[in-house]
Amino acid sequence: MDLIYITICLITSFSLWLLRYYATLNRAARRRPLLPFSVNITLPKFMTFNLLQRTFFLLGLPLTSIFAFANTIPADIATEENSATQQAPIIQAVEENPFKEQFILSYVEYPGAEPYLKVIQEIYTELGFNVKSIATPALTGITLLSKGKVDGDAYRLGKVVTTFDDLVLVKPELIRATLVLLCIQEVECDRAVLDNSQNTLLTNARALEYLKEVDVRATLIKDEVIQHTVEMLVSGQVEYATFMIDERQIIPKGMQMVKLRNIFLYHVIHKKHAALLPQIEQKLRHKRRLLHTTLFNPKKRS
Known part of the structure; x- marks a missing residue:
């Protein structure tokens, strides 16, 4: 750009000087026709040397000004001249606020499950x-995970997960749980409840997977939103419901309980994250020990 600017300045200056020189000679020739040399410059009738000089001046001055102004702007300062100083703050910003890939974690809202969700x-x-956590109904969550819409699910029944080819169980189990029958206080509560077609049982697809070997004759109401279970029992909408409790054996206040069978819940990831499995399992083993120390003391509730 410097070379172009200098060239335009020189051409403009030389043209103006040359026109002025020829104009001077032309005037001298008209005044003294017997000069030892002749000047034979022919211009169009509508143009004089003064007009031509002004034209060059008016064209040359804007071009010179434009290039002079452009030359004062360090156009390449960000990419060439100052690349080191420009790049330094960018690198520093990345180091201070590293970009983190999002991990979407689905979970079922379940009474007392918050410590397990926090571990994951x-x-x-x-x-x-x-980590972005989203609460979903049970069947919705497992479907989203299977389709790869979410990256993992906090806790799932192992028996259910094994029916999906694109899901990976993270071992060891996160929760050792018990599937129980909850009953309100005013009714008899035992396994015979399941055999009586006159009874109505609130349950869900996951619980029924573990009751396949049991001849359940009670009328079934399926609700995949676990939080509704206690609400419907307390409100009197139903008298019986399947429920899941962990090793703390905590049941909702005012309810009776009958144990049906032991079950295990696992953390689950989509197979696209299978490469992380060794790291996830190592951290899970460590955190699970700490969690059990915190949650389970010798004085367990019965």
Whole structure:
């Protein structure tokens, strides 16, 4: 750009000087026709040397000004001249606020399950993810995970997960649980409840998977939103419901309980994250021990 600017300045200046020189000679020739040299410059009738000089001046001055102004702007400062100083703050910003891939974690809202959800969230945070947790109905969550719409599910029944080819169980189990029959206080509560077609049982698809070997004759109401279970029992809409409790053996206040069978819940990931499985399982084993120390003390509730 410097070379172009200098060239335009020189051409403009030389043209103006040359026109002025020839104009001077032309005037001198008209005044003194017997000069030892002749000047034979022919211009169009509508143009004089003064007009031509002004034309060059008016064309040359804007071009010179434009290039002079452009030359004062360090156009390449961000990419060439100052690349080192420009790049330094960008690198520093990345180091201070590293980009983290999002990990979407689905979970079922279940009474008392918050500590388990927190453990899973911590694992992926430590692995460098931004964890986003979304509560879903049970069947919706497993469907989203199978389709790859979410990355993992906090806790799922192992027996259910094994029916999906694109899901991976994370071992060991996260929760050792018990499937129970909950009854309101005013009714008799035992396994015979399941055999009586006059009874209405609130349950869900996951619980029924574990009751296949039981001849359940009670009328079934299926609700995949677990939080509705206690609400419907307390409100008197139903008298019986299947429920799941962990090793703390905590049941909703005012309810009777009959144990049906032991079950295991596992953390589950989509197979696209299978490469992370060793790291996830290592962290899970460590955090599970800490969680059990915190949650389960010798004085368990019965």
